[in-house]
Amino acid sequence: MNPKLLIVDDDEEIRTQMKWALNKDYEIFLAEDRTSALAVFDEQKPLVVLLDLGLPPRPGNPEEGFAALSDMLAQQRFSKVIIISGQGEKVNALKAIGAGAYDFLSKPVDVEELKVILKRTFHVAGLERDYRELQQQFQTETFEGMLGTSSQMQLVFNTVRKVATSDAPVLILGESGTGKEMVALGIHRRSARKDGPFVAINCSAIPETLLESELFGHEKGSFTGAHVQRKGRIESAAAGTLFLDEIGELPPLLQVKLLRFLQEGTIERVGGRQEIRVDTRVVSATNVNLEKAIAADKFREDLFYRLAVVVINLPALRERENDIQLVAQEFLRRAAAKSGKEGLTFSPDALRAMMKHHWPGNVRELENRVKRAVIMADGKRLSATDLELTSTAGSYSHTTLREARESLERELVLRALNRSGGKIAPAAIELGISRPTMYELMEKLGVQRPERDTKTVEAHH
Ligand SMILES: Nc1ncnc2c1ncn2[C@@H]1O[C@H](COP(=O)(O)OP(=O)(O)OP(=O)(O)O)[C@@H](O)[C@H]1O
Numbered sequence: 001m002n003p004k005l006l007i008v009d010d011d012e013e014i015r016t017q018m019k020w021a022l023n024k025d026y027e028i029f030l031a032e033d034r035t036s037a038l039a040v041f042d043e044q045k046p047l048v049v050l051l052d053l054g055l056p057p058r059p060g061n062p063e064e065g066f067a068a069l070s071d072m073l074a075q076q077r078f079s080k081v082i083i084i085s086g087q088g089e090k091v092n093a094l095k096a097i098g099a100g101a102y103d104f105l106s107k108p109v110d111v112e113e114l115k116v117i118l119k120r121t122f123h124v125a126g127l128e129r130d131y132r133e134l135q136q137q138f139q140t141e142t143f144e145g146m147l148g149t150s151s152q153m154q155l156v157f158n159t160v161r162k163v164a165t166s167d168a169p170v171l172i173l174g175e176s177g178t179g180k181e182m183v184a185l186g187i188h189r190r191s192a193r194k195d196g197p198f199v200a201i202n203c204s205a206i207p208e209t210l211l212e213s214e215l216f217g218h219e220k221g222s223f224t225g226a227h228v229q230r231k232g233r234i235e236s237a238a239a240g241t242l243f244l245d246e247i248g249e250l251p252p253l254l255q256v257k258l259l260r261f262l263q264e265g266t267i268e269r270v271g272g273r274q275e276i277r278v279d280t281r282v283v284s285a286t287n288v289n290l291e292k293a294i295a296a297d298k299f300r301e302d303l304f305y306r307l308a309v310v311v312i313n314l315p316a317l318r319e320r321e322n323d324i325q326l327v328a329q330e331f332l333r334r335a336a337a338k339s340g341k342e343g344l345t346f347s348p349d350a351l352r353a354m355m356k357h358h359w360p361g362n363v364r365e366l367e368n369r370v371k372r373a374v375i376m377a378d379g380k381r382l383s384a385t386d387l388e389l390t391s392t393a394g395s396y397s398h399t400t401l402r403e404a405r406e407s408l409e410r411e412l413v414l415r416a417l418n419r420s421g422g423k424i425a426p427a428a429i430e431l432g433i434s435r436p437t438m439y440e441l442m443e444k445l446g447v448q449r450p451e452r453d454t455k456t457v458e459a460h461h
């Protein structure tokens with residue numbers, strides 16, 4: 001059975017011509033205005049639509065075509081709509097791409113070019129459909145709420161599984177936003193202590209004078225303002241897990257007290273004279289280099305070894321191969337579903353920008369950028385601008401690898417264009433990319449579209 005193609009054009013001659021040319025490969029449906037197009041679209045659910053923008057009642061104006069486009073995408077957001085634009089309507093065609101159209105062709109349409117583009121479009125649409133079906137079968141897997149299919153993250157998850165079964169102290173190392181707290185919670189939830197409390201305390205957020213009492217508790221009257229006896233976090237976490245965040249900031253005096261707890265399993269409240277036995281597991285984390293702190297005599301080496309019985313190194317996001325895209329897609333799916341904007345996708349330039357970005361804030365930064373972009377987005381695609389990733393600040397300014405890649409790309413693009421006599425479509429086919437990608441590539445590389453019928457191609461910067 002041939003795949004279904006809907007052709008929307010108010011010009012009967014064009015409809016007939018196209019039907020005649022494409023009949024063999026596709027099951028063709030024809031419509032001449034928005035209403036009839038939508039009726040057919042709804043009933044037949046074609047994967048691909050050819051849409052003329054100038055439709056009655058105002059064929060000279062693209063508004064009716066734009067309305068048809070947005071209605072179709074609202075109904076079935078995965079449909080691929082190819083815009084057929086009249087002479088001098090390139091601006092509208094590009095606007096339509098921004099609104100979610102897949103590609104455009106200018107009139108008069110070259111039948112051979114049309115056939116090639118349709119073939120590719122159906123191919124991509126089919127792949128995407130298969131992918132969606134697969135995705136629905138295997139919901140994005142998480143490990144204790146954490147995403148990550150990279151080998152680095154799988155290693156982290158495996159370590160979490162193993163250490164969860166013991167009571168050994170764990171030290172989690174990683175940059176800001178890499179998920180240290182999530183890992184700590186994951187360890188707790190997978191341990192025999194899961195029904196006990198998970199208590200987190202950030203050692204750098206509490207003034208030194210309060211931190212001791214916060215951690216170890218105090219007896220009534222032990223200092224001005226200590227009107228009642230109070231248990232510290234170590235005691236509140238009894239039978240559960242204590243998460244000591246930013247452990248590198250723990251003042252020296254408290255380092256000694258914590259060391260004693262780890263060695264003896266007992267604490268003394270501030271102003272207390274009694275040793276209290278507490279069964280609390282300690283998981284700590286830091287994003288500072290503890291070895292440096294030890295070398296600078298700011299952190300006790302003996303405490304380090306007590307805390308770091310098991311060390312979990314969380315890789316920076318930029319180092320996790322494949323994770324950026326997959327995690328970003330999942331964040332996008334979630335954020336879009338939450339704000340009723342299902343079907344939003346990343347544009348190729350957004351994906352590229354994400355791959356290039358340095359991600360100093362790691363997964364948290366990625367999540368925040370995607371969430372913000374979804375709120376701001378009004379099209380069907382998120383661009384690098386929506387993600388606020390257009391400036392090079394904060395990303396690697398350049399690397400020799402990237403320069404090398406770009407210069408190779410430029411050379412291949414120029415060669416393909418030379419061979420095709422400046423025609424975009426055949427050059428794109430030769431390079432194995434879509435036409436929109438070809439346009440983007442040319443823009444990125446600063447390759448100008450050559451004049452038709454001439455063979456001069458120039459690069460400019
Ligand atoms: N693997 C992950 N999967 C999904 N979300 C994640 C993952 N890692 C981090 N996040 C998200 O990033 C946020 C930050 O994670 P978390 O607080 O655990 O990082 P952190 O390393 O403790 O950061 P900081 O050093 O700033 O305290 C989380 O709230 C979560 O939304």
Ligand SMILES: [Mg+2]
Nearest residue numbers: 177180181245
């Ligand atoms: Mg944290």
